[in-house]
Amino acid sequence: MKKLTLAILPFAAFGLNTVTHAATSDGKTFAVSTGWLHVMPQSKGQGVNGKTGNSPYLGPLANLQAANPDAGFEVQNADTVGLMLDYFVNDNVSLELTLGAPPEMELAGKGSIKVHGINVIDLNKYDKAATTDAYTPTISGRYHFGSINNKIRPYIGAGLMYAHFSNVETDPAINQALKANPYLAAFKPELGKVKVDDAFAPVAILGADFNINKNWYATASVSYAHLTTKAKLNVNGTTPAGTTTLISGQSSIEIKPIVTYLGLGYRF
Template sequence: MLWPSLLSAGVAQANEAGDWVAQAGWFFIAPHESSDPLRTELTPTALGALLGIGPEFESPGTAASVDRSDTLALTLTYFVTDHLAIKAEGGIPARFDLRGEGLVRPTGPAGALIGVDLGAPANNPLARARQWSPALLLQYYFFEPQLRLRPFVGVGATYTWFTDIELNPSFRDEVQRNFGAPLALAAGAPGPTHAEAESSPSWAPIFNAGLAYALGERWGVLASVSHVPLKTTSTIVLSAADGTRLARSETTIDLDPIVTSLLLSYRF
């Protein structure tokens, strides 16, 4: 039967206390996100008040989502005992696309003058960014170390931040033309405007489970799945040519990714 053969001993020396195990392979990251409607704060101006543009407004029906991604994974595990291991995870930062839907526009008469369509095909993806998520986990391996197949569970934490954030040129131009130009005029600073995006860093727990299979004395394969209750606040800041801040729009995105991995391991 297959199951007993998978569990059977026969590895000269499997992972046990004192072992270091290096692993390389692939992470597949599938966000299961939800987001709040976009909320916008405007710099108050006399002309803006005359046009009925309030200091802040929410845009019902707007939302943001993040595409799936995959990347190279590099990890290192140290077995404190035959069953307890500490694992550090890293690799090449994954690149994600941020997509949007809905209209951003103030209420009242100003809505006819100021607005951006987040869902327009030409505007999507709205932005791209790289996600850095180094992680540290404590894992428990079941069964004895001499067995080929060992399931495990783990818990840990990750600190996530984003770099190389790039706005879609079409989206950036629409924001600066349809949103920035009227606001700059109302602020008494007519002329070119500048849009910049950022995402907040955050800590998040990790819940992990998987299977490790020894191919031989030193080589093995490992498959796992992790849930990361991660959230971030995405922000777009719009400024006039002289640096005056005109508007700040933000939304909180619950990313909640499911991360699956397939790794080749080497014990030393």
């Protein structure tokens, strides 16, 4: 999580530096809210590219390029609990750190992965080909319209999301299918660890606060993050010379989520 710390520190330093300059008319410079985050990825398969290994035991299957533009992974909807921490620079401008429990994202498989016409795996059979926990802290600046005493205060904002993916798990049925593949069975194939790259993404936000009283408020927002990442994986096998890579591949994953938030907050 070192990258996450480095990403947040400059914003934190800026926030601390501006505390002495804050001037809200009601004296309340901080707010915290928690609620329901609904994540709706606008996801489409981006193809799977790769190559076979160079072991001589692979025979004619060695050193072959594999391009599968119709295959890939699509991220499914998810729900989680959000936590929003706000610092008000003045009545209209605020800085927000968006946190929350990392949702488990499901990746559905699309298309087939083939090597020179040989079908390696049919991803269409797996609605949950893989799962991963997604950590997506976001720093944003917001402009709140109207007076601080208004009952309803719309706002717009923009920021930067940092996405970190961990605990990537694949469907055990994929390994079973690889082992049953007549072209790979002799090598006792096993899917290696899947790595999903960290990524940054710009975020746009539209929302409104609904003041219940001087301290409590309800809040609702919709945001969009232009988030894409890349997954890398290997299929390993056993030969008389030892363990070797049978197939290595990678796929871009287009997430681009629309995220809705409903929460209850407190100002102080």
